[in-house]
Amino acid sequence: MQGFALYPFDPPGDIAALRADLRAWLAVNQPQGDVVARANCWASFDPDFSRALGAAGYIGMTLPAQYGGGDQHPLERYVVIEELLAAGAPVGAHWIADRQTGPLILRYGSEEQRQRYLPGIAAGELYACIGLSEPGAGSDLAAVRTTARETAEGWRINGQKIWTTGAHFSHIMLALVRTEEGSERNAGLSQLLIDLDTPGITIRPIIDMAGHHDFNEVFFDDVLVPHGALVGERGQGWKQVTAELGLERSGPERYLSSHALLVALIDAAGAEPDPAIAALIGELTAEMWTLRQLSMSTAAKLAAGEDPMVEASVVKELGNAFEQDMPRRVQAIVTGGWDDEDDLAKLLRALLIASPSFSLRGGTREVIRGIIARGLGLR
Amino acid sequence: MSAAHDMLCDTARAVFAEAATAGIAPVEEAGFGLLLVPEEDGGFGGDWGDANAVLQIAGVVVPDLPVAELIAGEAYQPAATVSLMAGAMGQALVLSIEHVNTRQQFGRPLGKFQAVQQSLAVMACEVRAVEAAAAALATRLDAMSLDPSAADFEIAAAKLRANRAVGVVTAIAHQVHGAIGFTEEYDLHRVTVPLMRWRGAHGNDAYWAARLGRQVATLGGRGLWEAMTARGA
Structure with a gap:
């Protein structure tokens, strides 16, 4: 790692006006609930607020307009995000879909996937969760064992995810699964976009030490999803997930x-x-x-x-x-x-x-x- | 960075190397006192981004010479010290990485041990934080035409952050070096002892924490965020 070069933060457009507009919007639309909801607010689930925020153009800002996005610069989105967090706005419902699932679908997804999912994400109506951790794959993510086998009808998924934040209110999961039989470690993994109302999926809550329900266990029992659920390239799941984590951290x-x-x-x-x-x-x-x-x-x-x-x-x-x-x-x-x-x-x-x-x-x-x-x- | 900036840094490295044995005279003769003087007044016309880069080099090569005082007046000394500290911390990190990648114990380089890796990661975070603070302070000073009173918030925050990094950075650098780092012949003390000195110079932790804390208290809780975003980006 070379010495730290400070990349100049230089978004296009009138950033002062962007902040002022958003602050004025929040003054009217931010729920005046319990002060505790303002802390850790990217875990605060409020679908009404998410829909209103989406309608105001503050979700999916960097997605192309043809998919319902705002065609805006990533640093304009950054300004909006930091304003929402500093205000303690309840952004938890759409948070993962806006931050990483949407951009990942745009980058690696098929045209059909883009048209099907991105407009809902940008509207603040379609929520996503991330299917990475498993009982035997926590910090050691390459130990993922959930399998997806390609059949004539589509992908057949068996296995279990755990610590899945928001699975109970999400519509889709972007899951890392083992598509290549006999593969080891970070080879042979792929990403599948799974509609969570597909038969064979069971979601069970895990209550955390604060008494909150954020985490879940998600079980896949012979779940059949279409061939078109594959995101990006078969076998390239590890590379795609690593890029996704950069957005997350x-x-x-x-x-x-x-x-x-x-x-x-x-x-x-x-x-x-x-x-x-x-x-x-x-x-x-x-x-x-x-x-x-x-x-x-x-x-x-x-x-x-x-x-x-x-x-x-x-x-x-x-x-x-x-x-x-x-x-x-x-x-x-x-x-x-x-x-x-x-x-x-x-x-x-x-x-x-x-x-x-x-x-x-x-x-x-x-x-x-x-x-x-x-x-x-x-x- | 521009070609002029790169050339300035190359010149600083060469002149400071000579000054390390000869004293401040070569630095004066090379005209570093004119770095921030406008071109129309016969100076170099540099900005604080230039001063930051030059002072980071000075912090490594000539930490005991009054380069900061030669370049800028009293009101700039806290900001200048942040740059010296960023340079010295970067050098402490470089020396530490070199050492753990070459020194072998138990049949392998020290850098192969997770305990050592985790320590150096902690140290690197502190160094990057101080480098970022120095760079952001430079951006603010340059946006405010080098008026230090318009960068009072950033000077306080950057000097305080740099001060707080000194303990972690010097402790880990010496710990991973073992006994060799504690000798007069090895170069580590040439940056760690100045770092210890600079923490107390031009405002220690308590001074800047009180000053910044009182300033923020007058802004109020929400006012802090509004002030911070109004001051940059």
């Missing part, structure tokens, strides 16, 4: 998931804060500002058509550390009980409990550090 969600807590801390501290709280606000602000620069630069590199695998991993590693550190440091300094009902206490409680997942989802800390080490020329 570097976004502003890696440092803005807990932004609601920083907002509440600043508001609770007031204009003339206690010196210790002022110092904490200063340190958290410096980290967040730096993370924003790293994330924007990585987005610019991605938009320039380059592969920012290592930079994306740096954003994820530092962003996860920042977001896990923040609630711990806030708790160490503010007064108040665990069960208090003010905004700060509620956010603190929710994020302390949610934060262990931050360095697990999208690749564990250990895997991410391994990617960075390889980028440094170690191994």
Whole structure:
């Protein structure tokens, strides 16, 4: 990894107007629900909000207009995403479809797949989940064992996915499956786009330690999908998934998931804060500002058509550390009980409990550090 | 980067190498004091992006010479120190990678051990963060015609972030080097000792944290985001 060149974040168009329009739209359309829903808001499921957001043109922004998209630049989309996250908008329903499934279908999908799925994604009405992890394939993704055998009628799928976020409300799953009999590790894998109402699919909830239902187990029992469900090239699933993970790791969600807590801390501290709280606000602000620069630069590199695998991993590693550190440091300094009902206490409680997942989802800390080490020329 | 910028960096490397033994005189004679002086006033007409690059080289090659003071006035010293620190941290990382890829123990290079790989990944993240902070600060200063008071937020955030990286970067660099990194003959201390010094120079952690924290408190929770996005991108 050479010295870090800061890719200039230079989106086309009037970015100040884009921000102002979106903020005005949010002032009218963002639900004024529980403050806790504003934290970790890319896990907040609200299909009404997603449909309204899609109708306003803020989903599928980079997709071509012929598929219902906005024909806009990836960095314009980045600006919209960071505004939505900073505001704590409930973007969970469409999040995965907008961030990675849509772009992946555009890049690797057939014309039929594009026409069938992309307009619904851009409208904020069609939701997707990612079928990667399995009971025996967590960090070691190449150990995937779910099989799809090509028959005269189509692909016959057998196996199980697990930790599948949003499978219970999603319409489609983009799954990594073993299509080549007897293949090992990262060879012989392909991506299939599976309609989740296909017979033979069973979805069971896994309730997390916060009491939330985000995860699921998904079972495939002789599930038949058409030949046209194959996305991209047969046997190239590993390469396609790796590209997808680049989209997943570097976004502003890696440092803005807990932004609601920083907002509440600043508001609770007031204009003339206690010196210790002022110092904490200063340190958290410096980290967040730096993370924003790293994330924007990585987005610019991605938009320039380059592969920012290592930079994306740096954003994820530092962003996860920042977001896990923040609630711990806030708790160490503010007064108040665990069960208090003010905004700060509620956010603190929710994020302390949610934060262990931050360095697990999208690749564990250990895997991410391994990617960075390889980028440094170690191994 | 432009050809003029590349040429500037090549010149800085050559002149600083000479200055490492000869002292500041060659740096003065080469005209680095005119780097930021406008061309119409007989200067080089450089921007802070140029200063950032030159000072990163100075942070590696001549950390003990007053290059930052020669290039810019007192109000710029916190920003200049961030650049020196970014350069020195980058060098500490380069030395560490070279060392673990060549030093063999237990029959293989140290860099083959996962514990060492994970440590260096942590260090690399800190170095990249400081490099990004230095670059973003340069972008802001240049957008504001080098007015340091218009970049007060960025100076505070960048110097604070750089300060906080020093402990992690120096500790890991020395740890992976083992005893050789603790010797006078080996080059690591030429960057780690200056890093320790620069953390306390032109505002330590507490100074910038208090200053930035008080500034943010006046903005309010939502105001922080609005101010940050109004200041850049």
